[in-house]
Amino acid sequence: MGDYGRTFGEVYDDWYPPEFGDGTAAVAALARFGAGGEALELGVGTGRIAIPLARRGVRVHGVDSSPEMLRRLRGKPGGHLVRTVLADMADCDLGRRFTLVYSVFNSLFCLPDQARQTACLAVAARHLAPGGRLVVDHQIPAGVSPGISARHFHTEEDRFRFSLVDCDPVTQVMDRRTVVVTDGDTVSYRSVIRYVWPGELDLMAAAAGLVPLARAADWKGSPMSADSPGCVSVYRHRAPGEGAKA
Ligand SMILES: C[S@@+](CC[C@H](N)C(=O)[O-])C[C@H]1O[C@@H](n2cnc3c(N)ncnc32)[C@H](O)[C@@H]1O
Missing domain, CATH: 3.40.50.150 (Vaccinia Virus protein VP39)
Incomplete structure (x- = not known):
């Protein structure tokens, strides 16, 4: 928690x-x-x-x-x-x-x-x-299918943000990495949702x-x-x- x-x-x-x-x-x-x-x-x-x-x-x-x-x-x-x-x-x-x-x-x-x-x-x-x-x-969730997909694309002046989602349709769990890319740096934020x-x-x-x-x-x-x-x-x-x- x-x-x-x-x-x-x-x-x-x-x-x-x-x-x-x-x-x-x-x-x-x-x-x-x-x-x-x-x-x-x-x-x-x-x-x-x-x-x-x-x-x-x-x-x-x-x-x-x-x-x-x-x-x-x-x-x-x-x-x-x-x-x-x-x-x-x-x-x-x-x-x-x-x-x-x-x-x-x-x-x-x-x-x-x-x-x-x-x-x-x-x-x-x-x-x-x-x-x-x-x-x-x-x-x-749109187009739920097993495996990894990329979604939620977002562009700002100096950065690009998107999510990589690993979906299990059986448990309805999505393990998501939201990735923020700037010049010379990439940061990833993890969340797991059901x-x-x-x-x-x-x-x-x-x-x-x-x-x-x-x-x-x-x-x-x-x-x-x-x-x-x-x-x-x-x-x-x-x-x-x-x-x-x-
Ligand atoms: C997606 S955010 C939404 C926050 C807010 N409702 C909004 O609209 O911006 C989900 C929130 O649920 C809280 N949360 C997650 N698990 C929880 C739990 N077991 N009990 C209480 N809050 C929880 C998180 O800390 C987070 O603040």
């Missing part, structure tokens, strides 16, 4: 500014779900989403297992608006409930296997107030006593299609006697 910030802390905010990956629309949508209440982000990182959400009047709490990511959050303008907790999002109890619990930008994928991801959804359900909403946002398909997410949510309410391809509510690059899912608690519908 906690390695993420040691690897990515230094570069995270440069690579992923608040508006990256539709971040602005994410904040607007989450502000509607959290209006008038309190929100909990699982895997809050450096507060890329949590800080702008807190600026919109939602009282935001954030769990993360990386001391380094939380240190960076607290050092940012507006960082004091987010109440941070150093904890494992698959195994924690804050002893209170929230109107909105959310996981964005593939944070769920940081958990190494299905059991821990399911445990994380149980944590989310436990922290959800009656009538509250869980929102989960993640990528849908991706989840939307149907699998629904089953994990069902096991946690949650039922799906809505699903879209992005934060603007675009309908899902066969080639949607992402997925935003909304869940609520299953009502007593409602049955375990997924």
Whole structure:
């Protein structure tokens, strides 16, 4: 636990500014779900989403297992608006409930296997107030096939960045090296993720006593299609006697 910030802390905010990956629309949508209440982000990182959400009047709490990511959050303008907790999002109890619990930008994928991801959804359900909403946002990996592929190309003035991804479709694990090339230097950053398909997410949510309410391809509510690059899912608690519908 906690390695993420040691690897990515230094570069995270440069690579992923608040508006990256539709971040602005994410904040607007989450502000509607959290209006008038309190929100909990699982895997809050450096507060890329949590800080702008807190600026919109939602009282935001954030769990993360990386001391380094939380240190960076607290050092940012507006960082004091987010109440941070150093904890494992698959195994924690804050002893209170929230109107909105959310996981964005593939944070769920940081958990190494299905059991821990399911445990994380149980944590989310436990922290959800009656009538509250869980929102989960993640990528849908394109062209999943075994072996190594290169993706995510990004060019800046003096550097070139891309990822080499070794994918195992059986375990759904991607072992990724993000490589930054400058003149005379090459640096590599390793991350291992386990991706989840939307149907699998629904089953994990069902096991946690949650039922799906809505699903879209992005934060603007675009309908899902066969080639949607992402997925935003909304869940609520299953009502007593409602049955375990997924
Ligand atoms: C991809 S980053 C996303 C951060 C933030 N949600 C954002 O949108 O920028 C994933 C975050 O999840 C955190 N994380 C990974 N495993 C965790 C765990 N078991 N418990 C809590 N946080 C974890 C990492 O430290 C990292 O900050």
